[in-house]
Amino acid sequence: xxxxxxxxxxxxxxxxxxxxxxxxxxxxxxxxxxxxxxxxxxxxxxxxxxxxxxxxxxxxxxxxxxxxxxxxxxxxxxxxxxxxxxxxxxxxxxxxxxxxxxxxxxxxxxxxxxxxxxxxxxxxxxxxxxxxxxxxxxxxxxxxxxxxxxxxxxxxxxxxxxxxxxxxxxxxxxxxxxxxxxxxxxxxxxxxxxxxxxxxxxxxxxxxxxxxxxxxxxxxxxxxxxxxxxx
Ligand SMILES: Nc1ncnc2c1ncn2[C@@H]1O[C@H](COP(=O)(O)OP(=O)(O)OP(=O)(O)O)[C@@H](O)[C@H]1O
Ligand SMILES: O=c1ccn([C@@H]2O[C@H](COP(=O)(O)O)[C@@H](O)[C@H]2O)c(=O)[nH]1
Numbered sequence: 001x002x003x004x005x006x007x008x009x010x011x012x013x014x015x016x017x018x019x020x021x022x023x024x025x026x027x028x029x030x031x032x033x034x035x036x037x038x039x040x041x042x043x044x045x046x047x048x049x050x051x052x053x054x055x056x057x058x059x060x061x062x063x064x065x066x067x068x069x070x071x072x073x074x075x076x077x078x079x080x081x082x083x084x085x086x087x088x089x090x091x092x093x094x095x096x097x098x099x100x101x102x103x104x105x106x107x108x109x110x111x112x113x114x115x116x117x118x119x120x121x122x123x124x125x126x127x128x129x130x131x132x133x134x135x136x137x138x139x140x141x142x143x144x145x146x147x148x149x150x151x152x153x154x155x156x157x158x159x160x161x162x163x164x165x166x167x168x169x170x171x172x173x174x175x176x177x178x179x180x181x182x183x184x185x186x187x188x189x190x191x192x193x194x195x196x197x198x199x200x201x202x203x204x205x206x207x208x209x210x211x212x213x214x215x216x217x218x219x220x221x222x223x224x225x226x227x228x229x230x231x
Pocket of ligand 1: 162
C-alpha cells in the first residue's frame with residue numbers, strides 16, 4: 001500500500017476513535033440526566049424498616065413534624081399507582097393481596113419520581129427496601145446510600161394485634177395475608193436489616209412500647225444525628 005494511503009487510513013482511524021470517545025461522554029451525560037440522578041441533589045435518605053404493623057407510618061408522621069423530613073411510604077406510592085389506573089395497577093394489586101414484593105423497577109421508579117419532584121432534600125423512605133434486590137437496585141439506580149436505617153423491632157403477636165385493629169379498610173389487613181406478610185418480612189426483609197447492621201447503619205428501636213415512648217427513642221436517634229452534624 002502506498003505511504004500516502006497508510007497515512008490516510010491512520011488519520012481516519014484516529015478520527016473515529018476521537019468521535020467514539022466523544023459520543024461515549026455524551027451518552028454517559030444523557031443517561032445521568034435521564035436517571036435524574038437524585039444523588040446529585042445532595043439527598044439525605046433514612047430507610048424506615050420493621051415488620052408489618054410495627055408502627056413505621058405512625059412514627060414517620062411524628063418525625064416529619066419534628067425534624068422536617070418528607071415521608072415517602074413505598075406502600076402508599078404503590079396503592080396510589082393502583083388508584084391512578086396505571087398499566088401496572090392490576091399486577092400491583094395482586095401482589096399486595098398476596099403480600100408479595102412488587103418488582104424493584106416499579107417501586108424505584110415511583111420513589112425516584114417522588115424524590116425528584118419534591119423540593120425537600122431529606123426523606124424518610126418507609127417500607128423499602130424489602131429485599132436484597134430492592135436494596136441493590138435502589139443504590140445502583142439512584143446512587144443514594146441511606147444515612148442510617150431506623151428499625152422498628154416488635155413481636156409478631158403485637159404486630160398482628162395492631163394490624164387487625166387498624167381498621168383502614170386495607171385489603172391486606174386480613175389474617176391470611178398478614179401471615180404471608182410476616183413470612184416475607186422474615187425471609188426477605190430482615191436480611192436487608194442485617195446487611196445494614198454489618199455496615200453499622202442500623203438504629204434499632206423497641207417498637208412494642210406505647211407510641212409516645214417509641215417516639216422518645218426515635219427523637220434521640222435524630223437528635224444524635226443533628227448533634228454529630230453540628231460538631
Ligand atoms: N407503639 C404503638 N402502640 C400501639 N399501637 C400502635 C403503635 N404504633 C402504631 N400503632 C397502631 O398500630 C397500627 C399500625 O401502625 P402503622 O400503620 O404505623 O404500622 P406500619 O408499620 O406502618 O404498618 P404497615 O407496614 O402495614 O404499613 C395503627 O393502627 C397504629 O395506630
Ligand atoms: O417496597 C415495597 C413496599 C410495599 N410493597 C407491597 O405493598 C404491601 C403493603 O406495604 P406497606 O409497607 O405495609 O404499606 C406489601 O405487603 C407489599 O406487597 C412492595 O411490594 N414493595
